[in-house]
Amino acid sequence: MSKLFSKIKIKDMEARNRIVMPPMCMYSSDDGGFPNSWHLIHYATRAIGGAGLIIMEATAVEKRGRISARDLGIWDDSHVEGLAEIVAEVKKHGASIGIQLAHAGRKCGAPGEDLIAPSPIAFDETYGVPREMTKEDIKEVVSAFKAGAYRALKAGFDIIEIHAAHGYLINEFLSPLTNKRTDEYGGNIENRARFLKEVIKAVREVWPEEKPLMVRVSAEEYAEGGNHDADVAQIINLVKEEGVDVIDVSSGAVVPAKINAYPGYQVRFAETIKKMTGLFVIAGGLVTAPEMAEEILQNDRADMVYLGRELLRNPYWPLAAAKELGDDIKWPEQYERSRK
Numbered sequence: 001m002s003k004l005f006s007k008i009k010i011k012d013m014e015a016r017n018r019i020v021m022p023p024m025c026m027y028s029s030d031d032g033g034f035p036n037s038w039h040l041i042h043y044a045t046r047a048i049g050g051a052g053l054i055i056m057e058a059t060a061v062e063k064r065g066r067i068s069a070r071d072l073g074i075w076d077d078s079h080v081e082g083l084a085e086i087v088a089e090v091k092k093h094g095a096s097i098g099i100q101l102a103h104a105g106r107k108c109g110a111p112g113e114d115l116i117a118p119s120p121i122a123f124d125e126t127y128g129v130p131r132e133m134t135k136e137d138i139k140e141v142v143s144a145f146k147a148g149a150y151r152a153l154k155a156g157f158d159i160i161e162i163h164a165a166h167g168y169l170i171n172e173f174l175s176p177l178t179n180k181r182t183d184e185y186g187g188n189i190e191n192r193a194r195f196l197k198e199v200i201k202a203v204r205e206v207w208p209e210e211k212p213l214m215v216r217v218s219a220e221e222y223a224e225g226g227n228h229d230a231d232v233a234q235i236i237n238l239v240k241e242e243g244v245d246v247i248d249v250s251s252g253a254v255v256p257a258k259i260n261a262y263p264g265y266q267v268r269f270a271e272t273i274k275k276m277t278g279l280f281v282i283a284g285g286l287v288t289a290p291e292m293a294e295e296i297l298q299n300d301r302a303d304m305v306y307l308g309r310e311l312l313r314n315p316y317w318p319l320a321a322a323k324e325l326g327d328d329i330k331w332p333e334q335y336e337r338s339r340k
């Protein structure tokens, strides 16, 4: 049995293999943030295709925290029912399922919303200048993450991922490039990590101890004066005691900077974070070959591997990968005759 197709247990979540579908915005909701048949079919198909863990796309904890007007939302109790339907369907087909709780901050692209950020600096000329958050705003957003986590629990998710990557609100606090505050939320690394720490703590008040909690990070900002992998590992070490189990390692999008992307370009960041924090780590970025995913795991560079665009292209990638690695996995019974 390959490592890619070996099970993994993290707290009470047991994934059938180490293949992760990372969060990917579908921009297919309505202005109310409700899921529809697109989301149900899209996620259930990846479960039928054999993914081990599916992380639902960035889902806004506040209306003003949306990346676009078509994002999914979890800011209201009425969102739970539709999300629960997707969770049940995905689990029926053997995959574990998580949700990415998100707040876009200064990168909110939904028209007419209040743009908020740690400091009043626009991402680029296509975005407006955000309003510097008051302590009251900070409390409000922390509570919104907590309420979102409670709804995620009600919907039946196995794991929550807090979106602290890609230059969205939490990441804006973490980065010295976007956080110029002079109060206890800015300045040194401990202060910049404070908002994330408060979010994790609040989420953990409602998200049970036995359920795993994950944080997605941009481990490299590709800009002078920005965070690098060792800085991000240090941040994680400052907050992990609040109850973090897994780090999903991504990079970039904090400031407009060029990224030299090639297969596996983020894996070394995952490796650093795994070594420095001792937590479970998910690595990925332009991974498409089963042998490459297997190499990452066999060399202990990460514990799971994500494939984003590859799983958009081919939801049945896991079934084909098992064949390539010589693993005899369970196929959907309905497709047995195509297996050979």
Ligand SMILES: Cc1cc2nc3c(=O)[nH]c(=O)nc-3n(C[C@H](O)[C@H](O)[C@H](O)COP(=O)(O)O)c2cc1C
Pocket: 022, 023, 024, 025, 026, 057, 058, 100, 163, 165, 166, 216, 250, 284, 285, 286, 287, 306, 307, 308, 309, 310
């Ligand atoms: C259509 C699309 C939407 C995405 N939306 C999100 C998102 O909601 N949250 C997030 O953290 N990353 C998002 N990403 C980034 C992916 O999760 C992933 O990290 C990235 O695509 C690199 O992996 P890949 O090379 O295997 O595609 C998105 C990527 C794509 C292609």
